[in-house]
Amino acid sequence: MSLLPSVEGQWQGRVFRWRPLEGGWTWSLGLYDQVEVYTYEASGRPWTFIFDRVIYRRALNGTMLVKWRVPGQPRQRRRLSQDEALAVEARARRQVAAFVQALEAGQVTFRHAPPADMLPRLRAALAFDEAASRGDATRFHQVYRPIGILPPDQYLAVVVQITEGCSFNTCTFCTFYRGQAFRIKSPQQVEHHARAVRDFLGPGLPMRRGVFLGAANALVAPMPRLLAGLEAVRRVFPEPRFGDMFAFLDAFSGERKSPADYAALAARGLRRVYIGLESGHGPLLRFLRKPGEPEDALVAVQAMKAAGLSVGIIILLGAGGQRFAAGHVADTIALLNALPLDRDDILYFSELVVTPNMPYARDAAREGLQPLRPDEQRAQMQAIVAGLRVAAPQARPRISRYDIREFVY
Numbered sequence: 001m002s003l004l005p006s007v008e009g010q011w012q013g014r015v016f017r018w019r020p021l022e023g024g025w026t027w028s029l030g031l032y033d034q035v036e037v038y039t040y041e042a043s044g045r046p047w048t049f050i051f052d053r054v055i056y057r058r059a060l061n062g063t064m065l066v067k068w069r070v071p072g073q074p075r076q077r078r079r080l081s082q083d084e085a086l087a088v089e090a091r092a093r094r095q096v097a098a099f100v101q102a103l104e105a106g107q108v109t110f111r112h113a114p115p116a117d118m119l120p121r122l123r124a125a126l127a128f129d130e131a132a133s134r135g136d137a138t139r140f141h142q143v144y145r146p147i148g149i150l151p152p153d154q155y156l157a158v159v160v161q162i163t164e165g166c167s168f169n170t171c172t173f174c175t176f177y178r179g180q181a182f183r184i185k186s187p188q189q190v191e192h193h194a195r196a197v198r199d200f201l202g203p204g205l206p207m208r209r210g211v212f213l214g215a216a217n218a219l220v221a222p223m224p225r226l227l228a229g230l231e232a233v234r235r236v237f238p239e240p241r242f243g244d245m246f247a248f249l250d251a252f253s254g255e256r257k258s259p260a261d262y263a264a265l266a267a268r269g270l271r272r273v274y275i276g277l278e279s280g281h282g283p284l285l286r287f288l289r290k291p292g293e294p295e296d297a298l299v300a301v302q303a304m305k306a307a308g309l310s311v312g313i314i315i316l317l318g319a320g321g322q323r324f325a326a327g328h329v330a331d332t333i334a335l336l337n338a339l340p341l342d343r344d345d346i347l348y349f350s351e352l353v354v355t356p357n358m359p360y361a362r363d364a365a366r367e368g369l370q371p372l373r374p375d376e377q378r379a380q381m382q383a384i385v386a387g388l389r390v391a392a393p394q395a396r397p398r399i400s401r402y403d404i405r406e407f408v409y
């Protein structure tokens with residue numbers, strides 16, 4: 001979201017800055033570790049709050065991700081239920097309401113004249129009350145099937161679900177799409193859904209950039225459907241800010257695509273494909289019940305890169321515990337070194353997060369697997385990175401963490 005000129009002033013003895021954004025606005029009050037930040041979409045839908053050094057990020061389904069730091073400890077986080085999130089929204093609304101009241105009473109000092117749309121935007125946030133917030137979350141569920149996960153650099157994309165669910169749903173460590181049937185939408189269905197998404201995002205749409213083609217595995221769709229689907233998305237989102245499209249391709253036993261296929265998708269706006277590789281170690285993939293072989297990833301990435309696409313490769317840290325660790329590291333390094341990666345690509349390292357309802361938890365217990373501690377998972381990442389053939393710094397893929405607990409859309 002781009003930043004526009006801000007206005008500054010004083011209220012209740014505290015400095016503040018109100019900054020309009022494309023599609024929204026942000027208001028910060030106070031300084032340093034006492035700062036409070038309130039960011040809303042232009043429609044009044046809450047986006048992010050910071051108070052008491054805690055960050056609250058509202059998801060479109062009405063829940064919230066809360067993050068905070070405790071000195072000497074890793075970042076803490078928790079997901080709030082809708083009711084808990086509503087209480088946070090109400091707290092923010094009370095502060096905005098007090099500010100609006102002071103504005104109307106002429107009790108706010110400005111360094112420069114405030115923009116004319118400041119008060120209407122603040123009032124829109126006040127109108128987004130509990131009933132509006134609940135209604136908004138209900139509408140989200142009418143527009144979208146559950147959105148399991150996005151790559152970290154795509155949290156601000158507009159998600160358009162040209163497919164639903166996962167075509168495999170076998171991987172023991174993944175519950176994102178359990179219970180959802182896999183479905184490829186017709187071009188008409190894609191266009192209808194995309195229009196509903198556009199309506200739903202409303203005036204807040206400019207806060208976003210790019211289009212992520214959902215869901216888990218959109219690129220397994222046959223080419224004629226994919227091309228028509230991308231064209232339908234383009235008709236609904238013609239603005240340059242939504243010109244770039246992104247998608248997952250997770251596992252490779254679906255229809256294989258050639259470099260010419262990927263070039264045709266690139267010509268319609270596809271820019272990067274995110275591949276849930278998890279590991280280059282075949283026995284580990286079979287233990288995880290991940291379809292396909294590591295070599296399939298090599299063929300797919302070669303085809304994508306030949307078409308000018310970039311890739312995001314996701315490696316699962318700690319998968320298979322101690323028993324698979326050596327093979328995981330060695331074979332993943334070998335595979336990554338065989339991939340034609342460059343500076344446009346990203347290597348994501350994602351820590352395995354096991355919940356009791358996962359088949360992985362059952363399999364690991366049955367096999368007596370010894371899990372890797374967080375520090376051992378970090379060491380696994382360092383070992384893989386250290387094993388990468390050194391390319392000139394300007395030619396190296398970006399290396400980043402992928403913490404699924406941070407996901408919010």
Ligand code: SF4
Nearest residue numbers: 166169171174216250
């Ligand atoms: S292919 Fe991907 S989305 Fe589907 S079950 Fe496996 S990890 Fe989950």
